[in-house]
Amino acid sequence: MPKPCYGDENPIAALATAPGESALALIRCSGAGCVELLSKVFSRPVKLRSAGGNSVVHGWIQGPRNEGSPLFLVDEVLISVYRAPRSYTGEEGADISCHGGIATVRALMDVLRTAGFRDSLPGEFSFRGFMNGKLDLTRSESVMELVQARTDEGRRHAVARLSGRLREEVSALKGSLLEILAETELHLDYDETELSLPGEAEEGLPGRERVEGVLKRLRTLAGTWGRERLYQEGALAVIAGRPNAGKSSLFNALLGEDRSIVTEIPGTTRDWIEATVSIGGIPLRLADTAGLRGAGESGAADQVERIGIQKSRELLEQADLVLYVIDGSRGLRDDKDALPTAPGTAPFFLLWNKADIAPDPPPGAFLPLSAKTGQGLAELCGAIAGALERRAGPGGELSRDGAALGTERQKELVDRAAAALEETLNLANRGEALELIAPCLREAVDALGEITGEVSTAEILETIFSKFCVGK
Numbered sequence: 001m002p003k004p005c006y007g008d009e010n011p012i013a014a015l016a017t018a019p020g021e022s023a024l025a026l027i028r029c030s031g032a033g034c035v036e037l038l039s040k041v042f043s044r045p046v047k048l049r050s051a052g053g054n055s056v057v058h059g060w061i062q063g064p065r066n067e068g069s070p071l072f073l074v075d076e077v078l079i080s081v082y083r084a085p086r087s088y089t090g091e092e093g094a095d096i097s098c099h100g101g102i103a104t105v106r107a108l109m110d111v112l113r114t115a116g117f118r119d120s121l122p123g124e125f126s127f128r129g130f131m132n133g134k135l136d137l138t139r140s141e142s143v144m145e146l147v148q149a150r151t152d153e154g155r156r157h158a159v160a161r162l163s164g165r166l167r168e169e170v171s172a173l174k175g176s177l178l179e180i181l182a183e184t185e186l187h188l189d190y191d192e193t194e195l196s197l198p199g200e201a202e203e204g205l206p207g208r209e210r211v212e213g214v215l216k217r218l219r220t221l222a223g224t225w226g227r228e229r230l231y232q233e234g235a236l237a238v239i240a241g242r243p244n245a246g247k248s249s250l251f252n253a254l255l256g257e258d259r260s261i262v263t264e265i266p267g268t269t270r271d272w273i274e275a276t277v278s279i280g281g282i283p284l285r286l287a288d289t290a291g292l293r294g295a296g297e298s299g300a301a302d303q304v305e306r307i308g309i310q311k312s313r314e315l316l317e318q319a320d321l322v323l324y325v326i327d328g329s330r331g332l333r334d335d336k337d338a339l340p341t342a343p344g345t346a347p348f349f350l351l352w353n354k355a356d357i358a359p360d361p362p363p364g365a366f367l368p369l370s371a372k373t374g375q376g377l378a379e380l381c382g383a384i385a386g387a388l389e390r391r392a393g394p395g396g397e398l399s400r401d402g403a404a405l406g407t408e409r410q411k412e413l414v415d416r417a418a419a420a421l422e423e424t425l426n427l428a429n430r431g432e433a434l435e436l437i438a439p440c441l442r443e444a445v446d447a448l449g450e451i452t453g454e455v456s457t458a459e460i461l462e463t464i465f466s467k468f469c470v471g472k
């Protein structure tokens with residue numbers, strides 16, 4: 001049998017919900033003739049075959065154990081029927097709501113394979129939706145973003161793209177460029193016949209200010225990616241400091257649960273622990289580490305703790321943000337050895353912990369806080385979100401209402417379009433001929449077309465959709 005690939009039109013099926021024990025599961029089927037195929041393994045074939053689009057039919061999936069053996073009941077299900085083109089894929093489709101047992105789903109999928117369905121490839125439903133004009137690429141990608149969103153903020157940004165905000169912006173920019181391109185090409189034609197257009201300069205790029213306007217908007221759009229990526233991928237915050245400073249207490253306080261062991265014995269945390277928490281909508285990977293002790297100091301670490309300290313230092317190098325905890329009740333005297341000598345690029349917070357029992361911090365950039373009472377925690381969270389957002393670049397405000405990018409692919413294409421427009425303007429500045437300028441404009445138009453998928457190749461599409469999950 002030939003290997004299934006994106007682009008064949010055979011009926012496909014896949015479990016669309018997470019595998020495991022659950023009240024219900026959803027198996028999704030799509031492809032011309034799929035309702036007919038299903039009717040062969042359904043207890044009410046006539047009812048199913050005659051069902052209209054967007055209707056639900058109740059019955060039993062039943063299957064042959066072997067060729068010629070009597071039918072056996074697999075599960076009681078509801079089948080939602082979709083008629084082309086009114087479905088997610090644009091094809092005829094059926095969603096089977098079944099019971100969520102692992103064995104049930106496996107048995108149902110076996111029966112569907114026997115009936116003539118093949119297992120779908122990752123993202124194949126979305127791929128078909130795209131091919132049938134149901135979704136452009138920005139919306140298809142936002143579907144996957146939605147599936148993967150880890151915080152409410154991330155979900156909100158993905159939904160904005162799903163609603164078509166990015167597609168609208170990209171289409172509008174592309175539309176403007178196409179107009180300019182058309183005018184440029186018209187000038188080329190007129191030049192050939194030695195005519196000039198009324199109201200336009202005889203030489204130079206027509207609509208130059210409009211090109212500059214589009215370029216400005218492209219740069220703004222490109223600037224949104226840093227923050228969007230922050231909300232999608234999150235950041236690593238490493239909690240470091242001297243033994244007993246209260247690092248694990250802070251870790252627990254930020255998580256809102258007792259995950260890390262806290263004792264009054266210095267050197268309690270020996271191995272590092274990581275957990276994810278949402279801070280201002282940013283999925284923050286928070287690492288609690290072994291306390292940093294100077295070499296040769298009293299009460300020096302044993303071998304296990306030394307390895308832990310080494311790991312702390314490695315984590316600090318990878319950190320997007322460092323939370324350096326100081327035991328305010330002991331003051332700064334012990335921290336001189338532990339504080340890094342050269343400032344890194346990651347934002348570095350000096351936290352004056354145990355503020356409930358400690359004197360005020362010395363003047364400087366110390367943030368007073370008590371991991372025990374929670375004093376100063378809200379301020380810390382605000383400061384963390386603010387620092388990470390600033391580090392990710394501009395575009396926060398814009399991404400709240402305006403269009404924002406959702407994938408690295410989109411960012412690369414926006415950059416490509418912007419570079420082509422810069423080149424367009426450079427050529428125009430140098431007074432180059434329109435014959436040379438027009439291809440640059442065309443390059444920008446094509447890059448924007450690739451974002452929405454109007455310009456695409458089978459290879460590009462396969463790369464994009466193969467990153468999706470099966471059943472989507």
Ligand SMILES: Nc1nc2c(ncn2[C@@H]2O[C@H](COP(=O)(O)OP(=O)(O)OP(=O)(O)O)[C@@H](O)[C@H]2O)c(=O)[nH]1
Pocket residue numbers: 241242243244245246247248249250261262263264265266267268269270289290291292353354355356357369370371372373
């Ligand atoms: N009063 C007061 N005590 C605190 C505070 N934070 C932590 N402690 C206490 O300080 C001691 C050490 O706390 P930990 O959170 O285990 O400190 P750590 O930095 O993780 O220590 P190591 O894992 O040994 O490096 C415990 O007895 C905590 O109860 C605070 O804000 N106020």
Ligand SMILES: [Mg+2]
Pocket residue numbers: 247248249260261262268269289
């Ligand atoms: Mg600890």
